[in-house]
Amino acid sequence: MNALSEHSVVSEPRWRAGGFLQSLGPAFWSELPAQPLPEVRWVARNDALAAELGLADWLQGERALQVLSGNAPARVAPPLASVYSGHQFGVWAGQLGDGRALLLGEIDSPSGVQEIQLKGSGLTPYSRMGDGRAVLRSSIREFLCSEAMHHLGIPTTRALAVVGSPQPVMRETVETAAVVTRVAPSFLRFGHFEHFAHTAADAAALRRLVDAVIERYFPACREAPVPLLAWLEEVARRTARLMAQWQAVGFCHGVMNTDNLSILGLTIDYGPFGFIDGFDPMHICNHSDHQGRYAYARQPGVAWWNLHALAQALLPALGDGDPRQHAQALGAAVEPFKAEFDASLQRLLRAKLGLAAEHDGDPALIDDLLRLMAAEHTDYTIAMRRLAAFSSAEGATNDDLRDLFVDRAAFDAWGLRYAQRLRDEHSVDAERRARMNAANPKFVLRNHLAEQAIRRAQEGDFAETQRLLRVLQRPFDEQPEHEADAGYPPQWAQRIAVSCSS
Ligand code: AMP
Ligand code: MG
Numbered sequence: 279m280n281a282l283s284e285h286s287v288v289s290e291p292r293w294r295a296g297g298f299l300q301s302l303g304p305a306f307w308s309e310l311p312a313q314p315l316p317e318v319r320w321v322a323r324n325d326a327l328a329a330e331l332g333l334a335d336w337l338q339g340e341r342a343l344q345v346l347s348g349n350a351p352a353r354v355a356p357p358l359a360s361v362y363s364g365h366q367f368g369v370w371a372g373q374l375g376d377g378r379a380l381l382l383g384e385i386d387s388p389s390g391v392q393e394i395q396l397k398g399s400g401l402t403p404y405s406r407m408g409d410g411r412a413v414l415r416s417s418i419r420e421f422l423c424s425e426a427m428h429h430l431g432i433p434t435t436r437a438l439a440v441v442g443s444p445q446p447v448m449r450e451t452v453e454t455a456a457v458v459t460r461v462a463p464s465f466l467r468f469g470h471f472e473h474f475a476h477t478a479a480d481a482a483a484l485r486r487l488v489d490a491v492i493e494r495y496f497p498a499c500r501e502a503p504v505p506l507l508a509w510l511e512e513v514a515r516r517t518a519r520l521m522a523q524w525q526a527v528g529f530c531h532g533v534m535n536t537d538n539l540s541i542l543g544l545t546i547d548y549g550p551f552g553f554i555d556g557f558d559p560m561h562i563c564n565h566s567d568h569q570g571r572y573a574y575a576r577q578p579g580v581a582w583w584n585l586h587a588l589a590q591a592l593l594p595a596l597g598d599g600d601p602r603q604h605a606q607a608l609g610a611a612v613e614p615f616k617a618e619f620d621a622s623l624q625r626l627l628r629a630k631l632g633l634a635a636e637h638d639g640d641p642a643l644i645d646d647l648l649r650l651m652a653a654e655h656t657d658y659t660i661a662m663r664r665l666a667a668f669s670s671a672e673g674a675t676n677d678d679l680r681d682l683f684v685d686r687a688a689f690d691a692w693g694l695r696y697a698q699r700l701r702d703e704h705s706v707d708a709e710r711r712a713r714m715n716a717a718n719p720k721f722v723l724r725n726h727l728a729e730q731a732i733r734r735a736q737e738g739d740f741a742e743t744q745r746l747l748r749v750l751q752r753p754f755d756e757q758p759e760h761e762a763d764a765g766y767p768p769q770w771a772q773r774i775a776v777s778c779s780s
Contacts, residue, residue, distance in 0.1 A: 288335045293353045293383040294391065298464065298494055299360055305474075305483045307358040312348025312380055313400025313410065315443035315455055319343070321414065321735060322421050322440045322743045326751065327461065331387045337439065345382075346459045347441040348399040352382040359402035363477045364469035364537030365587050367571055373477045374469060374537050375404025378412060381465070390463055394438070398457040411447045414440075415732050416780030417456035418743055419723075420548040422731065424460070426723040426750040427545050432523045433516075434545040435462040440743075442735070449779045454736075462544060464495060468588040469537030475591035484595045495542060506595060510611040514585050516543025518615045521578040522622030526630065527719065528554035528658040530574045532564035533778060536584045550776035553722040555767050556655030557648070565777040578619055585612040629717040630662055631696070632710040635703045643699060646692055656682050657766060659722050666714035668693075669707055670700035719753035720764045726771035727763055 299307060320343060328337040336342050344350035351357075359376035380402070382394045397420070398412025412420075417440045427434040438459040445455040474484035492499050492509045502508030520543045524531065531538070532550035540546040552563030559575035567573075572580060589608040596604040627644045628636070651661055664679045676693055683689040700710070727746060734742040749760045757763075 288339050288341075290341075291331075291333055291336060291352070291383075291385050291394070293355070293385060295355075297355075297358075297381075297384045298391075298393075298490070299358055299381055300355070302486060302490060303483075305361075305478065305480065306470075306487070307360045307381075308403045309356040309358055310380070310402060311351065311356060312396060314349045315347050315441075315445050315457070318347035318349060318441050318443045320439065321418065321442040321456060321740050322747065324421070324425060324436070324438050324747065327425075327436050327438050330389065331385060331392065331438070331461065333385075333438070342439075343441060346396065346439050347443065347457050348380070348396055352394075355383065357382050357396070357399075359404055360465070360470065361404060361473060362467055362469035362537055363473035364467070364535050365472070365584070366535040366537070367567075367569075368583070370476070371535075371537075373404070373473065374406075376402055377405040377408045378402065378410040379460075379465070392461050392463060393465060395460045395462070395465055396457050397460055398455065409447065411445075411455045412458065412780060413447050413449055413453040414442050414456040414735060415453060416549065417442075417458045418732050418735055419551075419728050419776075419780075420458050420460075422728055422743065422746055422750060423548045423551060423723050424545070425747055426721075426753065427529070429751050430523075430527055430719055430722070430753050432527065432529070432545060433520055433543055435460050435465070435540075437461070450777075462540075462542075462546070464491075464540075464542055465546065466491065466541045467537050467546070468539045468541060468584055468591075469535075470541070471588055472536060472591040475594055479594075481594040484592075485597075488592065488595050491541060504596075504607070506592060507607055507611045510589060510592060510608065511614055513541060513543065513588070514612040514615040515618045517581050517585060518578075518618035519543065519622045520545065521581045522619055522626055524577055525574075525623055526626035527722065528557070528574070529722075530554065530561060530563040530572070531577065532567065532572055532776070534572050534577060534580045534584065536587050539581070539584050539588075549778055549780050552776065553724055554658045555724060557651040557658040557661070558655055559648075559652055563776065565775040566779075582612075582615055585615055588612075626717075630714065631665065632668075632705065632714040632717075633699070633703070634705065634710075637699065637702070639699070643692075643695060647696075650683065650685070650688055650692055653688075654682075654684055659719065659724075660764070660766070662718040663715070663720050663764075666711045666718060668696065668700075670697045670705060671707075672697075716754050720756065721749055721753045721760070723750060724767055724771075725774045725776065726767045729771065729774055 328334045345352045357380040361375040379397045380399045401410035421437040421440045424437045441457045443455045447455045496509045499505045499508040538547040550564035561574040562570045731743040
């Protein structure tokens, strides 16, 4: 060690004392250290996020590797695993909790206070039958997808890094362990509220949680006559907008249990997710979802169901009074979900079609395109992107787009209506094209892209993961050097099965 490296000049993350979760009290968590992993090494690092958090230099160092693998304590205060409950596949599952996640602490960032959490850091009191670990495969998927979603403009937890270790982990086959570092203002889920309503049946703790969440994350609701109802309505609206964004981009979450829905309206807990390739409203991305409960087209309905589970859990927090009236008020608070979802989805889809003004016939025009695509399983991302090049000129054949459809006559009929609709609002093709390219991504994290990065990483080569991250950080740009990532999934990709086992 030379004189320069003997004293580290890299500053440690500036952890805030205490922290939101900590301040709620021990009914909400258990303190415990992470379990160490052998021979850890970096699999992926997110330099852009590190810079945002003021951790750019720190993330380059050996100390960061040890902290983010759980091998060294992050700070004096011990990490926390939080307890929650939830409905899984529509059935009450009782107590769950951070079975393999640990909150290291909070730091300030330009985008507000951020929690830093390890996922895959070993057993906790909430691990139940699990081993507390995450495998390399699922960790790379979570890392890449959370960043892909963020750069698509979709609210999500972020991912700072993935650390790998040769430690074997048993899934369907023997895999190896990894730890993802996740970043979010909060990892609170609907299930945290359900826990104190049903499992712990502790109305005082529930009330404390609600008050603290409103105070910290929804301060505008404090002014409302009943802050809890105003806050629940805001959660419903955020969830509605998130669902509209998922549907518009063709994202399928796969496990929308109430413990996997964020109270802040973030996409959280990436498992067997998938982006739609060939458009199919009943697409099921989770291999273990035999009933298709979480099929693509069912996501908004499931979110609505989950919001009712949340509303029900909040009943004890409304205190004394007529329970029937309280239940009614809670139901009314989530009601705006529907209008917010419909309006958000229409707005997003109109943007995808490049429609500037709002016309009565727009929903039918949009729906007919989606039906056409559903009938032929047309590739959703490719078709939407090609739509930007549509010429509204009289007589234009739009072959690039037309070639995606077997039923040319059906496409032509729709194309005539679309062209007329564009001419009606004097849409200028070149100008519209630029707008549409900013609404229709060229690059999404298709399963086969993740799979290619995973296979290389399993052989010890992490360059593909890092390359894919860079591509997904610019999803709306052309990036001709990465054209292959914007193509159809290859034949072999049809055999990729993603299940809950992560
Ligand atoms: P998920 O559906 O993956 O979000 O997880 C549902 C519940 O199972 C949560 O309480 C997780 O913490 C827990 N869990 C999932 N995988 C593991 C694991 N390998 N070890 C311990 N707990 C786990
Ligand atoms: Mg979960």
